[in-house]
Amino acid sequence: MVRLKGTSSEREFLHQVIDESGQNLLECLQCGKCSGGCPIASNEVGGPRRLIAQILGGMKEQALKDPTWWYCVSCGTCATRCPVEINMYKVSTVLCEIAEKEKVTPSEPDIHRFEELFLESVRKHGRVQEMKTAMAYNLRSWKPFKDAGMGFKLMIKGAVSPMDMLAGKRKEDAAVGRIFQRLQQDKNGE
Incomplete structure (x- = not known):
């Protein structure tokens, strides 16, 4: 022991x-x-x-x-x-x-901002829209061009596409929205 x-x-x-x-x-x-x-x-x-x-x-x-x-x-x-x-x-x-x-804040306060944007993307689109989430995060962090070079390389390799941001609603999006509603209800004790 x-x-x-x-x-x-x-x-x-x-x-x-x-x-x-x-x-x-x-x-x-x-x-x-x-x-x-x-x-x-x-x-x-x-x-x-x-x-x-x-x-x-x-x-x-x-x-x-x-x-x-x-x-x-x-x-x-x-x-x-x-x-x-x-x-x-x-x-x-x-x-x-x-x-x-215990209301402890992370050593890097932007983590919460990213987490919120990530979940917002999933809630709205049924999945993460990487490019849109990264752009929103960088804008809200006052670093709009922080990942521009990497983003460009990812676009060239086909890993991300600006067209993803234009994608319309899918039927699965509503199901994901209902999951988030249930989670919120559980959290609120409803």
């Missing part, structure tokens, strides 16, 4: 994350396979390995503000690569709930 050092509040945070996520972070080997395959891990966003180290170290404030789980795209790569099968998506979900409850 692992004996944990640190204050009782640090140990309490670790056990809260373990209990609520169902993931035994004490088994983490810190091998780095999760971060090695993580599409958002970089120098700025340390990835799952750093986040687990923060949680194990009882660094609650740093863990709740860490951009890793705010940017998590829920791809599951970390879970499939982990030799002890830790599912970081479940851990990220718990951190999100704790941060929301």
Whole structure:
């Protein structure tokens, strides 16, 4: 059995994350396979390995503000690569709930803005319109040309198309809208 050092509040945070996520972070080997395959891990966003180290170290404030789980795209790569099968998506979900409850703001405030625009795109169009979402995000962040070079390269390769922004409504859009309505009703306790 692992004996944990640190204050009782640090140990309490670790056990809260373990209990609520169902993931035994004490088994983490810190091998780095999760971060090695993580599409958002970089120098700025340390990835799952750093986040687990923060949680194990009882660094609650740093863990709740860490951009890793705010940017998590829920791809599951970390879970499939982990030799002890830790599912970081479940851990990220718990951190999100704790941060929301304790009104913790992310270290990068634009994350919420992007999240809102992303969900707005899905709600309106039944899917994400990447180009429109990126343009709206950059405009609202007062950086209108931030991704213009990358956007142009993606258009040349056919990965995105300005025609997507002109796409009309599809019958699936209404179904997605109903899903968002149900989620809002559940959130409001209706």
